[in-house]
Amino acid sequence: xTEEIIIAGFGGQGVLTMGTILCYxxxxxxxxxxxxxxxxxxxxxxxxxxxxIISDTKxxxxxxxxxxxxxxxxxxxxEKFEDAVKPNGLMIYxxxxxxxxxxxxxxxxxxxxxxxxxxxxxxTKILNMIMLGAFLAKKPIIELENILAGLKQVLPERYHHxxxxxxxxxxxxxxxxxxAGVTA
Amino acid sequence: MKxxxxxxxxxxxxxxxxxxxxxxxxxxxxxxxxxxxxxLSREADKRTGMVVLQAESEVASINMVYGAAGTGKKVMxxxxxxxxxLMQEGISYIACAELPCLLVNVNRGGPGLGTIQPAQxxxxxxxxxxxxxxxxxxxxxxxxVQEMADFVELSFELAFKYRNPVLILTDGAxxxxxxxxxxxVQKERKFEDLGWTTTGRNNGNGRVITSLHLKPDQMEEIxxxxxxxxxxxxxxxxxxxxxxxxxxxxxxxxxxLVARICNKAAELAREKGIKVGVIRPITLFPFPKKEIKELTxxxxxxxxxxxNAGQMVEDVRLAVEGKVPVEFHGRMxxxxxxxxxxxxxxxxxxxxxxx
Numbered sequence: 001x002t003e004e005i006i007i008a009g010f011g012g013q014g015v016l017t018m019g020t021i022l023c024y025x026x027x028x029x030x031x032x033x034x035x036x037x038x039x040x041x042x043x044x045x046x047x048x049x050x051x052x053i054i055s056d057t058k059x060x061x062x063x064x065x066x067x068x069x070x071x072x073x074x075x076x077x078x079e080k081f082e083d084a085v086k087p088n089g090l091m092i093y094x095x096x097x098x099x100x101x102x103x104x105x106x107x108x109x110x111x112x113x114x115x116x117x118x119x120x121x122x123x124t125k126i127l128n129m130i131m132l133g134a135f136l137a138k139k140p141i142i143e144l145e146n147i148l149a150g151l152k153q154v155l156p157e158r159y160h161h162x163x164x165x166x167x168x169x170x171x172x173x174x175x176x177x178x179x180a181g182v183t184a
Numbered sequence: 185m186k187x188x189x190x191x192x193x194x195x196x197x198x199x200x201x202x203x204x205x206x207x208x209x210x211x212x213x214x215x216x217x218x219x220x221x222x223x224l225s226r227e228a229d230k231r232t233g234m235v236v237l238q239a240e241s242e243v244a245s246i247n248m249v250y251g252a253a254g255t256g257k258k259v260m261x262x263x264x265x266x267x268x269x270l271m272q273e274g275i276s277y278i279a280c281a282e283l284p285c286l287l288v289n290v291n292r293g294g295p296g297l298g299t300i301q302p303a304q305x306x307x308x309x310x311x312x313x314x315x316x317x318x319x320x321x322x323x324x325x326x327x328x329v330q331e332m333a334d335f336v337e338l339s340f341e342l343a344f345k346y347r348n349p350v351l352i353l354t355d356g357a358x359x360x361x362x363x364x365x366x367x368x369v370q371k372e373r374k375f376e377d378l379g380w381t382t383t384g385r386n387n388g389n390g391r392v393i394t395s396l397h398l399k400p401d402q403m404e405e406i407x408x409x410x411x412x413x414x415x416x417x418x419x420x421x422x423x424x425x426x427x428x429x430x431x432x433x434x435x436x437x438x439x440x441l442v443a444r445i446c447n448k449a450a451e452l453a454r455e456k457g458i459k460v461g462v463i464r465p466i467t468l469f470p471f472p473k474k475e476i477k478e479l480t481x482x483x484x485x486x487x488x489x490x491x492n493a494g495q496m497v498e499d500v501r502l503a504v505e506g507k508v509p510v511e512f513h514g515r516m517x518x519x520x521x522x523x524x525x526x527x528x529x530x531x532x533x534x535x536x537x538x539x
Contacts, residue, residue: 020362023190027364033190035362039216039300061448062361062441065522153190 001056003141004064006081008049009073009094014128017154018071019052021132024150025142026054034062047076054141069139071131073114078102092135094127110138112176118169126169133173138182144170187367193332194219194359196367197262197288197352200333202228204340205371206286207257208235210248212267215300216356217290220262232373242267246274253283254393256381258340258373262288264356265306266297268314275349276315280395280406282413284343286336287321287351290359293518301518302355304440307495310353311469318407320414322350322421323468325439329363337368346417347380353468355491357520358441417470424472425464428454429479432461434534436526437476437500438489439465446489449526460530468496476503485534486510489526491519509534 023033036051095111114130228234239245252259293299339350443464453460488497513529
């Protein structure tokens with residue numbers, strides 16, 4: 001198993017954190033992991049993205065231009081990364097913010113209204129966990145309990161009271177994906 | 185029990201410095217390597233008593249390294265391209281005075297103040313003597329976060345073995361990316377009188393460390409000695425990694441992170457039925473001349489890939505002595521080539537784009 005993922009959105013939406021959680025969780029399952037952030041001026045208010053690779057075998061290049069999955073949290077990310085998905089790959093997009101969804105017909109496209117759901121759960125910051133949940137519903141490459149353990153590693157201790165909320169958000173994301181007919 | 189951590193390249197390097205028993209770090213912040221200073225400021229003193237000092241400039245940093253290295257302590261600095269340029273005078277002094285130390289360049293896009301994205305434009309500066317005079321650094325080029333950590337201890341070993349500054353030449357991407365890293369156990373910081381260190385007279389004859397030798401015959405003696413040392417280093421310290429070169433029709437040469445992108449390009453090539461191998465020099469000085477010549481002797485062509493306008497390619501050409509055609513593909517200014525792009529260039533330059 002090798003899963004190459006590009007996660008992209010606005011700075012502050014938690015896209016880099018999503019990748020970090022996957023890496024920590026992957027490590028707990030003795031998988032090979034790599035996380036390559038976009039860094040520089042674009043992180044300060046603009047768009048941010050990271051390439052996250054989880055694999056059972058040694059990872060050659062941490063930098064890729066074609067990937068298995070793109071998770072897009074804003075409109076510019078759809079435009080920038082839609083073509084990066086390999087044929088038969090997966091694109092998950094946040095359908096509240098993204099008004100022009102991806103259009104390719106050789107990939108699977110899943111829209112998740114993560115921002116709406118986060119607002120319903122009264123914390124817009126958990127959007128990233130909802131989207132991560134939706135991704136794991138489609139591709140359960142890592143055990144849920146390890147994802148939660150990974151989250152614990154990433155979240156500074158002073159925010160650990162928010163762990164249950166984040167867990168709920170991820171499960172909600174999984175439910176949303178299943179309700180939209182997504183199966184693993 | 186293995187201690188595995190998920191770390192950024194810069195952090196892994198800083199952590200490895202603490203664990204290698206490094207005594208002092210002098211540096212000045214610059215993107216994309218500021219994490220080294222940040223991490224050491226936070227962790228080093230409380231754990232081992234290592235001195236971590238933010239100097240007023242890169243010029244000050246390197247001269248602090250010069251002074252501290254003269255006492256025989258394990259000392260280091262790190263910077264990124266423009267900062268390394270500022271240090272070159274001091275590095276030349278250190279090389280002449282034959283002091284062991286670790287320098288780290290997390291290469292960013294240049295020339296000038298440039299960009300903060302990854303690049304390899306400092307190859308010439310690193311391996312050909314960036315400062316004045318005939319001197320060489322031992323230059324190590326890591327390609328994984330693990331090597332960012334491992335090469336710290338190796339650098340100190342080599343630096344003390346040869347009394348020569350060692351440079352870890354890496355780039356912004358490797359500094360910023362995270363991977364698993366297995367950490368070594370903490371080494372004790374220890375002090376030894378190495379016979380040349382300036383640590384007080386102790387009622388004996390004072391020792392002098394200097395790079396000023398006004399008499400030309402004396403200066404020539406020193407040069408002859410240095411050249412002899414560099415020759416010994418060339419004979420004994422070459423490190424190189426090769427992948428699938430045995431049956432390869434084409435070979436890609438690349439160093440650092442780019443070599444890994446080339447590994448992926450080689451995998452893609454093999455899926456298409458083109459036999460491609462990859463050679464990655466780990467030491468850029470000493471350069472693996474013989475190894476490259478030997479490994480490429482049956483190849484139809486070599487594609488050298490770098491994030492610059494073509495620097496290491498000159499050494500590759502010298503190594504193969506015109507026996508194998510060498511082509512070059514490079515991206516500049518902070519752009520990282522993709523595996524697909526590298527394969528496309530290889531096909532275009534050698535196979536004419538038709539496979």
